[in-house]
Amino acid sequence: MIDFFSPFQYEFFIKGIIVSVLLGGICGLVGVYVVLRGLAYVGHGLSHAAFGGAIISSIGGMNFYVGAILWSYLASFVIHEISKRNKIKPDAAIGLVTTAIFAFGVLIVSMTDRYTRNFESLLFGNVLSITDQDLYIIILITILSGLFFFLFHKRLVFTFFDNESAKISGIKTYYVELLFSFVLATVIIASMSSIGVTLLAAVIVGPAISARLLSNNFTNVILSSVAIGIVACFFGMYFSFFLDSSSGPTIVMFVTLGFGLSVLYATLKKIYHSHRHGDLTHSHVHVHVDKHRHEH
Amino acid sequence: MSTFSLLKLINVSFGFSYHDYVVEGVSLEIPKGRFVSIVGPSGAGKTTLLKIISGIHEPWYGYVEFIDDEGIPLHYIPSIGYVPQIETIDWNFPVSVQEVLAMGSWNYKSYLPWIDKKLKQQIKDILKILGLDSYGSRHIRELSGGEQQRVFLGRALIRNPEILILDEPTTGLDYLSREKIFEILKNLNNNGMTIILSTHDITNIAKRSPWVICFNKSMISEGYPRDVLKETTLLQTFGLPDYKTLSRKDND
Numbered sequence: 001m002i003d004f005f006s007p008f009q010y011e012f013f014i015k016g017i018i019v020s021v022l023l024g025g026i027c028g029l030v031g032v033y034v035v036l037r038g039l040a041y042v043g044h045g046l047s048h049a050a051f052g053g054a055i056i057s058s059i060g061g062m063n064f065y066v067g068a069i070l071w072s073y074l075a076s077f078v079i080h081e082i083s084k085r086n087k088i089k090p091d092a093a094i095g096l097v098t099t100a101i102f103a104f105g106v107l108i109v110s111m112t113d114r115y116t117r118n119f120e121s122l123l124f125g126n127v128l129s130i131t132d133q134d135l136y137i138i139i140l141i142t143i144l145s146g147l148f149f150f151l152f153h154k155r156l157v158f159t160f161f162d163n164e165s166a167k168i169s170g171i172k173t174y175y176v177e178l179l180f181s182f183v184l185a186t187v188i189i190a191s192m193s194s195i196g197v198t199l200l201a202a203v204i205v206g207p208a209i210s211a212r213l214l215s216n217n218f219t220n221v222i223l224s225s226v227a228i229g230i231v232a233c234f235f236g237m238y239f240s241f242f243l244d245s246s247s248g249p250t251i252v253m254f255v256t257l258g259f260g261l262s263v264l265y266a267t268l269k270k271i272y273h274s275h276r277h278g279d280l281t282h283s284h285v286h287v288h289v290d291k292h293r294h295e296h
Numbered sequence: 297m298s299t300f301s302l303l304k305l306i307n308v309s310f311g312f313s314y315h316d317y318v319v320e321g322v323s324l325e326i327p328k329g330r331f332v333s334i335v336g337p338s339g340a341g342k343t344t345l346l347k348i349i350s351g352i353h354e355p356w357y358g359y360v361e362f363i364d365d366e367g368i369p370l371h372y373i374p375s376i377g378y379v380p381q382i383e384t385i386d387w388n389f390p391v392s393v394q395e396v397l398a399m400g401s402w403n404y405k406s407y408l409p410w411i412d413k414k415l416k417q418q419i420k421d422i423l424k425i426l427g428l429d430s431y432g433s434r435h436i437r438e439l440s441g442g443e444q445q446r447v448f449l450g451r452a453l454i455r456n457p458e459i460l461i462l463d464e465p466t467t468g469l470d471y472l473s474r475e476k477i478f479e480i481l482k483n484l485n486n487n488g489m490t491i492i493l494s495t496h497d498i499t500n501i502a503k504r505s506p507w508v509i510c511f512n513k514s515m516i517s518e519g520y521p522r523d524v525l526k527e528t529t530l531l532q533t534f535g536l537p538d539y540k541t542l543s544r545k546d547n548d
Contacts, residue, residue, distance in 0.1 A: 036389060153409035154402040161389050161399070165451075168350045168378040169400065216435040218390045 007241040015135055016127035016194070016247065020237035021230050022142045023191045024203070024251075028229025029149055030187050031208030032222050033180065037160045040209075041091050042079075042181075044201035045098030047188045049075035051122055051197040052105025054189075059112055065137065068189045075101055076181035084174070125196030125248025127237060134193055141190040148183050156180060157218065196248035206255035207232065210262035228258045299458060300362035300374045301328045303349065303490070308358035310348055318344045320514045322358070326492065328458070331485040333505035334494045335525075337534045340512040342494035343381070346461050349492065350376055377452030379462040382444055387437040393447050394419055394432040400454030422450045426480065442473025449480065460484060462493040466501055474500055498525060 007013040034042060050072035057067020078097050083090040121129040130138075149156070158166040159173045167173045188200060195203050211224035236251030243250065303326040311317040318341040326332055336342050347353045349360060351373050362370045377400070397419045398411045406412070411419075423429055426446040436444060445465060452460055462481075466474045478501065485491050485506075495501045502508050508524045510516035510533040517529045 150409060151407040154399075154407075157391070157395075158399045158402050161391060161396075162380060162385065164347065164350075164352050165378050165380055166399070166402075167352055168376055169402065171402070212390065216390050216437075217392065218395065221390050 002242070007238065012128055013237075013241060015130060016237050017234065019127060019130055019135060019138055019194050020233040020247070020251065022138055023194060024207075024229035024231070024233025025226050026142045026145050026187055026229075027191060027195075027200075027203045027233075028207040028211075028225040028227070029222060030145065030184055031204040031206070031229070032211065032225045033149070033156055033160065034184065034204055035208040035212065036157075037180075039090055039094070040205045041094050041201070042184065043188060043204035045079075045094035046072050046075060046185050047192060047197045047200040048102035049098040050185065050189050050192060052101040052103070054122065054192070055105045056108050059108060065189065068192070069186070071101055071105075072185035072189060073182055076185045077178070080178055080181055121196070122192055123197050124246050125192075125194050125199055125251070127194045127240075127247040129193055138190045138194075141186055145183050145187050148179070152176065152179070194247060195251060196246075199248040199252045202252045202255050203229065203233070206252075206259050210255075210259045213262040213266040228255075228262075232258050299328070299364065300370055301365045302326070302363040303328075303459070304361040304363060305349070306358050306361065308348060308355045308360065310344060310353055310355050317356075317513065319348065319355075322511075322515055324509065324515060324518065326490065328490050329485070329488050331481070331491045331506045332493070332509060333502040333507070334492065334509045334511050335496065335498060335502045335533065336494070336511040336516075337496060340533075342511055343463050345511065346378075346463055346492065346494055350378055350461055374458040375455055377455065377457035377460045379445075379448045379452045379460070379465055381463045381467065382441065382448060383467070385436075385444075385448075387444075389436075391436060392432065393423070393428065393434050393436060393439070396436055396447050397422060397450045397454055400451040418454065419450075422453060426450050427476070440473070442469045442476065445469060445473065445477060446480070449477065453484070457489070459490045459492065462491070464494055464496070466495065466497055471500075478504065498530070 008017075031043075034040065050068040053067035053069070053071020053074075054064050055067070056071070058064050060067070075098050079090060079093045082088055082093040082097070155166075155171050155176045158169065158171060159176045163173055188204075191200055191203065207225040207228035208221075210228050211221045214224050215221050232254035233251050236254040237247050239245075239254075240247045240250040305322050305324050308319060308322045309317055310319045322345065334342050334345065344353060348355055351360075362372075362374055364370055394411065394416070398415055401415060401418075419432065420429075423432060426449065428443060428446060428450070431439065431443065431447075436447065439447065449462070449465070452462075460481075465477055465481075469477070474497075481491055481493070493501070493505075503521050503525055505521060507518070508521045509518040510524055510529050512533050512535065516533045517524050
């Protein structure tokens with residue numbers, strides 16, 4: 001018989017679960033703002049840019065995080081500037097800038113054999129490759145990013161909802177957006193090793209779009225997205241132990257399952273619509289006959 | 297702190313690509329307390345002009361000045377309430393009516409993410425004025441076009457601005473919604489608020505405004521509606537022969 005608690009006797013697994021839950025939560029949170037900003041592709045792009053920077057700095061003998069931060073911040077800034085100052089839309093700028101940085105990293109790797117860190121774990125994610133240093137950095141980034149979204153929530157919402165009115169209202173929209181890009185890049189860097197560069201976008205966007213299907217209320221969307229992110233990452237990590245699979249792809253499968261369930265819920269909600277008759281609230285199959293009249 | 301008494305645009309030009317002006321050589325003066333309708337066809341640069349006044353766009357040439365009672369230019373922009381074209385809004389954004397109204401105060405209130413009690417009360421009062429008392433918790437998409445327009449008007453009013461700028465506030469609205477908006481604006485103006493709006497609705501809005509500016513890339517004419525909204529000016533503004541008929545109807 002399978003012992004469901006057996007993974008918890010291993011230190012590496014407990015560390016992996018902590019990391020997965022933290023990243024699931026913070027990716028779920030940041031994802032809501034990413035989706036509402038209309039930048040679903042940015043997670044994918046920035047993770048590639050960070051990857052390019054990370055391997056270049058590793059080859060150069062520097063700390064892995066130094067290059068990742070420098071290159072992804074540079075990419076964030078360039079994308080921000082291109083889309084602000086030119087006719088090019090952000091998604092097009094993301095497509096070129098981040099892929100160019102990624103390609104540069106790969107080019108350097110292909111020209112040298114000095115790269116020592118596990119290349120595959122960065123691309124596809126492997127919690128086993130998480131070091132103590134990675135764990136502390138992830139805890140710190142989760143706390144700081146959470147604080148940023150707590151304090152800047154109002155300014156972010158107004159900026160993303162109606163940028164020009166926010167600007168007239170006195171919000172420094174340029175800096176709010178730039179700061180958001182940097183926080184996003186930081187979360188992406190923290191998630192790279194365990195979730196993987198190629199899979200990260202799904203963990204950022206998936207919980208957010210699933211949560212959006214569940215509610216029209218911003219607070220509920222945030223709470224649901226964080227919850228979906230945590231649950232998907234927890235189970236992804238947990239089952240990767242039994243399936244002997246990479247943590248990244250397993251987590252993405254659970255995120256996709258979460259999205260599927262949300263679509264199902266949203267569809268059923270449309271059919272089974274709750275409504276009131278005086279004090280009585282009930283749900284039943286709701287067929288619109290003429291305006292708001294309906295058949296019971 | 298002194299407030300503005302005159303808004304001045306001096307030879308203002310602006311565009312989005314080189315040598316292609318959207319607004320060209322505009323000079324105009326709007327005294328405090330005036331209700332101005334800027335009339336012009338789509339693509340005339342009305343929205344751009346409003347954004348220059350609001351400070352979103354920096355003019356390429358010329359400048360915008362806010363002058364105080366003693367004729368001295370202010371070193372700051374007075375508080376402006378801005379109502380955008382509602383067509384530009386993402387109606388799927390997960391915000392309630394209450395949250396949209398609260399945004400109007402989000403630049404200087406606390407960093408805490410929730411809406412405090414005082415602001416909640418303020419929002420309630422404004423919703424009452426706008427005739428939307430029971431709509432606070434509804435998602436913005438659930439409202440009609442006229443109601444949505446009033447919500448954005450409420451957001452602009454939450455800080456009691458000195459100048460209210462509205463971009464095509466009545467486009468796509470039915471007669472009653474249009475009348476309601478116009479009535480609210482008239483009341484605000486009677487209480488001293490400066491109102492600048494853009495419209496291509498000559499018959500229902502511009503003709504009833506106290507002051508009209510005909511605009512198409514540059515100033516065509518300005519003055520009282522009865523003096524400005526004439527066939528020749530409208531032809532010059534709209535540049536289409538069809539407007540001969542329209543303006544003739546207007547003059548009748």
